[in-house]
Amino acid sequence: MxxxxxxxxxxxxxxxxxxxxxxxxxxxxxxxxxxxxxxxxxxxxxxxxxxxxxxxxxxxxxxxxxxxxxxxxxxxxxxxxxxxxxxxxxxxxxxxxxxxxxxxxxxxxxxxxxxxxxxxxxxxxxxxxxxxxxxxxxxxSSLLEPGSLPFAPEAVPDTFTVYRQLIEKASVRAPTPLPVPTHLPPSPPVDGIRSGACTMQSDTASVGAPPVSGPGAATGNGDPRSAFPSHEPEFHGGERAALAYLRRYCERGLPHRYKATRNGLMGVDYSSKWSPWLSTGALSARQAWAAIQSFEHERGASDSTYWLWFELLWRDHFRWLHWKYGTALYRPGGIKGGASPSHDAQAFERWCRGQTGHAFIDAGMRELASTGYLSNRMRQNVASYLIHELQGDWRAGAAWFESQLLDHDVYSNQGNWLYLSGRGTDPRGGRRFNPDKQAGDYDADGAYRRCWADVAR
Incomplete structure (x- = not known):
């Protein structure tokens, strides 16, 4: 029956x-x-x-x-x-x-x-x-299952270090990713659906998105300086390209270099570059980590492969914080409350355009505007500069990142801007980066600044 x-x-x-x-x-x-x-x-x-x-x-x-x-x-x-x-x-x-x-x-x-x-x-x-x-x-969307955590998601520790230590002490492991379905149930009789705003055709232009002419369709102007060249077929936005990229990333041995190169500013190989595919869900975090585990089985674990796990835990932490705090993360004062932050609209406009007058910061903002991508190191620097040097509203910066970034992720974007502004869960009350010291540490020869000195180059 x-x-x-x-x-x-x-x-x-x-x-x-x-x-x-x-x-x-x-x-x-x-x-x-x-x-x-x-x-x-x-x-x-x-x-x-x-x-x-x-x-x-x-x-x-x-x-x-x-x-x-x-x-x-x-x-x-x-x-x-x-x-x-x-x-x-x-x-x-x-x-x-x-x-x-x-x-x-x-x-x-x-x-x-x-x-x-x-x-x-x-x-x-x-x-x-x-x-x-x-x-x-x-x-x-997370690496770890909510039910596998040693605490309820809504009781996640606010401090990342405490959270990570509890996860690792409990030996929590990511579940094995599910395979692609081999069969799907049939479609319903759709002839009777009366909705002019819906279509079964792959003509995305008819539903408000830019047209896609095929698997290699470009997402931008093809700036050759981009650290994520989404105009190239290998960096197509689809799931199959994501899985192929993940496979090549491991075949080339790049997981063993990650920790040493992750603060780079230029080129494709300094970081994993998974985030644009993770943001749309074309790649799952569990699939990415399963590939790293296979890599470790074949070539051995290292500090660098551990650091990829570390970064995926950070990504999860921002998800659990949303589970815990919800709309409080979107208040002007963040989870700590308080008055709305100050904001200088003209300074914000200069920041968006890469015209602050600080060559290192302007280089980052021009890269973002030209390519839709920015290294993690530069994201922290330009965000800190807006918040702490220009006295800008962190919410305006978060909105600009949401607009511009190929890899915008609602959890990580909100969490990182709150973290840097001191309105999130960071016990140190915000992070202020010295842009001159950062330029000396990460762009000592000035190559990055020269590269983006003229965005139309």
């Missing part, structure tokens, strides 16, 4: 920041629920119209370059779904409204999606549920 189904025989799977098929915990759950009732599965992605609006600071919330990067991931995802006999239904508009429309027209199936512990993303799910839509969320 078959299991009783509480919903119509079908599941709407909503892709969010998880544009991949490997290690797709939420998708596996959606498939299980669809098959339980012998039903269909409809994969959906909604191009959120709120991302097209200007910020309160007067610039677009999302740069076209980042939209194009995401469009590449969607293009690749759609191709893989088609190979499995499925498709990707793309919509443009308010996610809650579009999903309500689809659910109504499909007979009120259940919606399954990944869980995102950030206020705007939580609000969409809450709106759907208040409208009577059944939404089942699955947590999957």
């Amino acid at each position: 078959s299991e009783t189904c509480s919903h119509p025989p079908g599941v709407l799977f909503w892709f969010r920041h998880d544009l991949r098929l490997h290690d797709q915990v939420a998708l596996h759950e959606a498939v299980r629920r669809a098959r339980r009732c012998g039903g269909w599965l409809l994969p959906v992605f909604v191009h959120d119209a709120t991302q097209d609006r200007p910020t309160t600071w007067g610039f677009p919330r999302t740069h076209p370059r980042r939209l194009a990067w995401r469009a590449q991931a969607l293009h690749d995802l759609e191709g893989q779904l088609l190979a499995l006999g499925s498709t990707l239904w793309q919509c443009h508009g308010d996610p809650a409204q579009r999903l309500r429309e689809l659910v109504t027209q499909l007979g009120h199936p259940e919606v399954v999606c990944e869980d995102i512990a950030a206020p705007e993303e939580q609000a969409v799910v809450r709106t759907l549920r208040e409208a009577g839509v059944s939404v089942f969320t699955v947590w999957q």
Whole structure:
């Protein structure tokens, strides 16, 4: 006797920041629920119209370059779904409204999606549920499982060092990443869906994203100086390119160099460069770490491979802090409260344009504006300069990074800006970098400053 189904025989799977098929915990759950009732599965992605609006600071919330990067991931995802006999239904508009429309027209199936512990993303799910839509969320963006932690996620230690020590003392391990599904349930009869804002075609231009002409479509102007050359085929935004890059990264032995080179400013190989794919979910953190574990098994562990684990723990920590503090992380005073920070709009504008007058800082801001990428070392420097030297509002800086960065991640971006401003969980009350000393330490010969002295070069 078959299991009783509480919903119509079908599941709407909503892709969010998880544009991949490997290690797709939420998708596996959606498939299980669809098959339980012998039903269909409809994969959906909604191009959120709120991302097209200007910020309160007067610039677009999302740069076209980042939209194009995401469009590449969607293009690749759609191709893989088609190979499995499925498709990707793309919509443009308010996610809650579009999903309500689809659910109504499909007979009120259940919606399954990944869980995102950030206020705007939580609000969409809450709106759907208040409208009577059944939404089942699955947590999957972290390296570690919430249930494997030696504390509840909402009780995570505020200090990273204490958190890391507890994780390592308890010998917590990342789960093995899930394989790509070999079969998917059939699609529903979509002919009856009446929504001019939705399409099954891979014509992303029709749903508000930049057009993608193929796997090698560029995301920017192809600046040859970029440390993340997203205009090159090897750096395509799709899942298959991400996995191929991860494989080459290990084959070249680069994990053994990471700790020594991670503070570099120029070139591709100084850091892992996983973050742009992690940001869209084209690569999962667990898949990346599984590759490093295989590398260690073949070539031995080192301080550098440990440091990759260390950095992934940092990434997780910012996720658990969102779980713990939620909207408090978005207040002007951060989790510590207090008055709104001061802000000099003209100084902020000069900072955005790379015209502060400090050659090291201006080089970083010009690289960001030209390529959508910036090394971790430079991100800390330019953020510190805005907050502490220009007395700028950390929220304006966080918004500029969100707009510009290919690898914007809501958890890490908010967490890092709070950390540097002293309004987060750092017990030392903020981090102020001396830009002259930093330039001497990391750009002693001035090569980086010369490289970005003229952004139009």
